[in-house]
Amino acid sequence: MAQALTSRWPRARDGISPWLFLVPAVAFFVGYQVYPIFRVVWISFTDYQFLTNEPARWVGLDNYAVALNDPLMWVSLWRAFLFTMMFLPGTIILPLLLAILIDRVTSPRLATVYRVILLIPAVIPSTLVFVLWKWMYNYQVGPINHILVEVLGLFTVHNAPQWLGGTSLTLPSIAIMEIWWGLGYHTIFFLAGLAAIPKELPEAARLDGANEWQIFWHVTRHGLQPIMMILIVLRFGTSMAVIDEYLIFGGFNRDSPTYTWTIYMYDQAFKLGMWRQGFAAAIGMIGAVVMMFFVAILLYIFRRRG
Amino acid sequence: MARAAQLEELGTAPPLSAGEWLRLNRAVVIRHAVINLFMVIILLPLAWVLLMSVKSLPDAMRGNLWPRRFDFTHYGFVFTKIETLPINLFNSIYVTAATVLITTICAVLAGYALVHLRPRGGPFVVAMLLASLYFPTRVVSIISIYEIQSFLGLINSTSGLILPYITLNLAISVLIMRSVFQLIPHELMEAAKIDGAGPWRTLWLVGLPMARNGLVVVFIVNFVTAWGEFLLCTTLTNDQTARTMPVVLAGAQGGLGQWAWPRLAAVYVIVVTPGIIAFTFAQKLFFKGLAEGVVKA
Numbered sequence: 001m002a003q004a005l006t007s008r009w010p011r012a013r014d015g016i017s018p019w020l021f022l023v024p025a026v027a028f029f030v031g032y033q034v035y036p037i038f039r040v041v042w043i044s045f046t047d048y049q050f051l052t053n054e055p056a057r058w059v060g061l062d063n064y065a066v067a068l069n070d071p072l073m074w075v076s077l078w079r080a081f082l083f084t085m086m087f088l089p090g091t092i093i094l095p096l097l098l099a100i101l102i103d104r105v106t107s108p109r110l111a112t113v114y115r116v117i118l119l120i121p122a123v124i125p126s127t128l129v130f131v132l133w134k135w136m137y138n139y140q141v142g143p144i145n146h147i148l149v150e151v152l153g154l155f156t157v158h159n160a161p162q163w164l165g166g167t168s169l170t171l172p173s174i175a176i177m178e179i180w181w182g183l184g185y186h187t188i189f190f191l192a193g194l195a196a197i198p199k200e201l202p203e204a205a206r207l208d209g210a211n212e213w214q215i216f217w218h219v220t221r222h223g224l225q226p227i228m229m230i231l232i233v234l235r236f237g238t239s240m241a242v243i244d245e246y247l248i249f250g251g252f253n254r255d256s257p258t259y260t261w262t263i264y265m266y267d268q269a270f271k272l273g274m275w276r277q278g279f280a281a282a283i284g285m286i287g288a289v290v291m292m293f294f295v296a297i298l299l300y301i302f303r304r305r306g
Numbered sequence: 307m308a309r310a311a312q313l314e315e316l317g318t319a320p321p322l323s324a325g326e327w328l329r330l331n332r333a334v335v336i337r338h339a340v341i342n343l344f345m346v347i348i349l350l351p352l353a354w355v356l357l358m359s360v361k362s363l364p365d366a367m368r369g370n371l372w373p374r375r376f377d378f379t380h381y382g383f384v385f386t387k388i389e390t391l392p393i394n395l396f397n398s399i400y401v402t403a404a405t406v407l408i409t410t411i412c413a414v415l416a417g418y419a420l421v422h423l424r425p426r427g428g429p430f431v432v433a434m435l436l437a438s439l440y441f442p443t444r445v446v447s448i449i450s451i452y453e454i455q456s457f458l459g460l461i462n463s464t465s466g467l468i469l470p471y472i473t474l475n476l477a478i479s480v481l482i483m484r485s486v487f488q489l490i491p492h493e494l495m496e497a498a499k500i501d502g503a504g505p506w507r508t509l510w511l512v513g514l515p516m517a518r519n520g521l522v523v524v525f526i527v528n529f530v531t532a533w534g535e536f537l538l539c540t541t542l543t544n545d546q547t548a549r550t551m552p553v554v555l556a557g558a559q560g561g562l563g564q565w566a567w568p569r570l571a572a573v574y575v576i577v578v579t580p581g582i583i584a585f586t587f588a589q590k591l592f593f594k595g596l597a598e599g600v601v602k603a
Contacts, residue, residue, distance in 0.1 A: 017505060018425030024408075025416035025480055026431060032473035033438055036447035036454070043449060050453065098344050101337050116589050117345050120352070123526060123585040125534020127552035128578050132351055134556075135358075141567055143354050143371060150370075184348060192597065241442035244536045248556050262445050269449050270541060277449055284446040291442060 044281035051275055063282035072254065072264060073283065077290055079171070080260040084239040086175040091182045091235055092228065098183070099190030100220065115191075118184030130248045133177040137163035164249045166256030174245050174258070182235070189227055197223035229302040233295055240291040261287035352578075358571035366567040380572040390546055390554070391573065397464045398533060398550040398577070405471040405532040409479055410524050412472070414517070417483025418509050422495045432484070435477040444474065448541060455542050464548050467539055471532050479524045486520030486598050487513065519595030522588050526581075533581060551577050 044063055048056035067073045102118075105111045121129070136142050145160045155161065163173040197220065205215045243262040250258025252267050259267075261283060268280035328335060357373070358366065359380055365373035384391055420428050451470050452461075460466025490513060498508040514521075539553045546554055555573060558565050585592065 018419045018423035018428075021415040021419035021423060021505070022425055022428075022431065025412040025476060028412060028469075028472050029435070029438075029476055032451065032454070032470050033443050033447065033477070034434070036450040037441065037443060039450035039453070040446055050456070094344075098341065101341050104337065105341070114341065114345065115593065116586060117348055119585065119589070119592075120582055121348055123530055123581045124578055125530050125552060125581065127534040127536040127556050128574070129534075130536070131552065131555045131574065132355060135355065135567075135571075136351055141358075141366065146371065180347070180351070183344070188593075188596070237440060237442070241445050243445050247540070248536070262442075265445070266448070270452070281446075281449055284449065288442050288446050292440060295440060 040281045044285050046278050048278040063279045067282045076261045076264045083171050087239045090179040095186035099187045103194040122185040166250045166253050171257045193224045193227040355571050359575045361568045380568045394551040394554050402532040404468045406528045409472050409528045413479035413483045416480045417487050420484050421487040438477045486517045490516050519591050522591040523595035
């Protein structure tokens, strides 16, 4: 208590100075994240348009009513969810398996080499990952179709799979690309979690005659639970709100499985001639709320388990 | 399994026949085989694009994986014959350097202040930063960011991209620096204060040297994001000369002429290599920083 009193004085005296350090970060944060979000919320209640000179009119919940009665809204949300379900299991299970294997590598030099290779995809910037895989999946020169057609002979040039461009294969193709991208990064996360488990625990279990699977299920799994929860929540959120990949691989065909709520919003805001920003903002808010609703459920389930 | 592990640890196993060795070390062999399979999967797409960049043009059209004739002239060609390439490359370097620099400065100052200066409203700022990570801000805010940029006259301006780029990773960068500064004992900072150092000198002389690993993480994270940003760049600029290199690459249709496949691949290799090389050199610091900053945050 006495300490609290003495430390109160200097803090009150230079109460301005700490904020000098915070101002740059907070200014950018408010200007380009907090304000834009509240602005979009406001826009979603109006008939706002960039291109007209007339001031935006308040239309209440009209945009939301139109969006919620629009089958495309629900279809586009469902597509985002579908993609998440294709992506999430692979991006958790494969790195988990790989991390358990690498954790047992005894040679420190080899372990370092593996770690460096693992993080290489993570330091490739997003767009360059998409460009690389756009070429991998390319119909003409892509190595995937080359192997399927020329090497394995499973297809001919005429019926070779069309991976991208809004076909039914496009969402799985993007999911595979995303799993590749996150493989190393997530493995590093799990490795950090494994390193935190005391080595005596699995050793003791092994001496008690537990097999590898039992050790994983009863010992390792509990140690990794916090990291697994963080990864599931974070990746669920990001994969529900994917947009760049769909813009590059899918385009603006409404029948394409890549036409999710993010693309629907972008299409309304920037691509269609009329530029209905008010309606687009409502789509964006609905998508964001649905995403956060699921994230909240996940957080609730995980919180109860500890 | 247990015996194989013992032998592996001893390192001086009695002489064994190859078959017997394999039988005893089966688990080890399978483990390394699986790990290496994953490593190959990670590296193969990159190896393919590297190979593509040195293929002769007819080989590229045929699509053979291994070329009949190598051609190393594509790298020279893309620099001398594609007029927009140096411009786009310059745009990328300029925007990324400015973004990384400004974001890092903001993050260091804010992280330091939040931990060691304890400003009023600090916890509220932290809560807001955390909350922003759970909202799809980047996607939804694009509508009003377009409005802001057009109000400021920054549509189609390369420099204008820097402003929204700074905020893309600002929240996570501040949080990383905050947890790095939390590792520095408060007494150390107090000691500097008692010696008469002001908050700026304390940060510069005591805080920064100890926050080095976290700085590397913030640097790399921001570099990767700014170097490869697509959504904002494609929305806020129209002319190819205002855009960054990856966005131009994403729009390029492979085919003939200056965008023939090996030439595209050469551009790709030029754009992707700096990050990988920088990371390989900094990996030790990066992993330490990751342990200090991200895993705790």
